[in-house]
Amino acid sequence: MTLTPSTLFARETIWQSWLDIEATLAEVQADMGMIPDWAAQDIRNAASLDVLGADALRADIAITHAPVLSMSRLLAQEAGDAGAYVHWGATTQNVMQTARILLVREADAAIRAALDLALSRLADMAETYAHTLMTGRTNRQHALPITFGFKVAGWIEELSRSLDRLEGGARRLFVLPFGGAVGAMHAYGGQGKDLNDRLATRLGLSPMIVAGRAVNDIFADYAVQLSLLAMSIERIAGEIYLLMTEEIGEVSERLDTGTMGSSTMPHKINPKYVVGVLSSAMELRCLAGTALETGRSSHEGDAVPNQLVSNLLDRAVPLAWTLSESFAALLGRTQVDASRMAANAHLSGGAITTEKLMMMLAPNTGRAEAHDLIHHALEHHAGPEVTVADAMLADKAITAHLSEGQILTALDPAGYIGDSARIACEAAALARGLIKAD
Structure with missing residues (x-):
């Protein structure tokens, strides 16, 4: 039977899995000489829910409230003389x-x-x-x-x-x-x-x-x-x-x-x-x-x-x-x-790339000062008609170190993606390496 999420632990699936364990146990015990070979074969032949009958097993479980006991009992009955060797030394x-x-x-x-x-x-x-x-x-x-x-x-x-x-x-x-x-x-x-x-x-x-x-x-x-x-x-x-x-x-x-x-x-x-x-x-x-x-x-x-x-x-x-x-x-x-x-990515008008601008300023001013200069420019030159570029260009503390061209280039989000592309390709290789071969 092909298992699916809905049948994986269905009652009949579980019952048959118990029978399979009992049959395999008998076969191993026969290999070791614990029980006769013929008994293991007869137990295997009987170890099918179709043979035992799901209704019969269900009815017996309702009486015993011991599902494996009921299963082993019915399996022993169906196995004939081999039934004496069912569930040999095992527990539920x-x-x-x-x-x-x-x-x-x-x-x-x-x-x-x-x-x-x-x-x-x-x-x-x-x-x-x-x-x-x-x-x-x-x-x-x-x-x-x-x-x-x-x-x-x-x-x-x-x-x-x-x-x-x-x-x-x-x-x-x-x-x-x-x-x-x-x-x-x-x-x-x-x-x-x-x-x-x-x-x-x-x-x-x-x-x-x-x-x-x-x-x-x-x-x-x-x-x-x-x-x-x-x-x-x-x-x-x-x-x-x-x-x-x-x-x-x-x-x-x-x-x-x-x-x-x-x-x-x-x-x-x-x-x-x-x-x-x-x-x-x-x-x-x-x-x-x-x-x-x-x-x-x-x-x-x-x-x-x-x-x-x-x-x-x-x-x-x-x-x-x-x-x-x-x-x-x-x-x-x-x-x-x-x-x-x-x-x-362009909604902020380039504000999301001001870290790049900060790092360009930092060699001249120090990183902390560069951070504060840009924050000050954004805060004090902001207005409904003022772009981020306008704010940067209007601040003399910034333009003293960076040209208009440098500022405008720095504010382009497409030019400041770090190692994103390399990391993406490395992760793709990682994913493919994790996939198990069929």
Whole structure:
């Protein structure tokens, strides 16, 4: 079955994942001589929800309130004589946690694929708009000229850190928490470590020294990394959303023909994709607090945080999957209005480049004095009909050191973008280097 965010932790998906664990356990135990080969084969043949019947399993769980017990009981019945070897030395939490980790791994691969697509699109943006002039903003006010590629570079580098954290969380999570009733492999005599190592290898997981059932920090860790990923995506999408404001109008969404904006205002075409990304990101980010509650388990087993872990993952992982795909889709529909960016960069009449003017004055006056001279000129020569250039040229303390040509050239935003273009191209290369090959 092809998994999707909506089916990842569906009841039938989880039940089948438990059956798969039971069958794999039996096969490994048969390889080790713990149980007969024929028993492992018969258990594998019976380990299908289609064979057991979802309705029968559901009915038994309603009676026992012990889902894995009900599953192993029905599996034993369907396996015939091999049923005597079902769930050999295992405990409920071994099966549940291992199965859930394997399902998270499937989702993690899908999340990474979506983020790779997002990285590819961000790399294209950074390169395409490496020289595209726009206004840099600090405290939501015009600061210095930058390029749109530079802005995207910041998004790329932040996303690269999110990926690094997520990969670390995945490495720590994709382990085998299979240690029997309390984690010390009591039922397997001296073969416990060998069984654990072999089962981990078969499932593509890493073995643990203490494969206990109260080990929830690995789940909390991964969920927190997802929340941090959501935080970064939210910041990026939030900037895009703000740049879509009509008063700014520097980016927009490419919408399909026939898309409607408002049921009452015919002129409106509301953003469609960015709002969904922001909503999902906010929801996922807020699950970090819940994740930190899951690690408060006691002794060698505690059902309360274990149930909380399941509920957390049920929400966080599909949400992260959907968010990552929606984010990539948003980037694929983001359109840049370079002319509007340039126009906005010139709104201050060159005021956003007065740092350049200050640095040209500084060798003659000192940096602090140069700063105050320019600030004084802007403050005392301002007026509705006075441009920034007029104010600078009217101030003799400035013209004593700089010519009219130097002043006018310095006030051109396009000539003061720093290393924006270089940084944009370096970030594009970083993004492409992070993309995993198929």
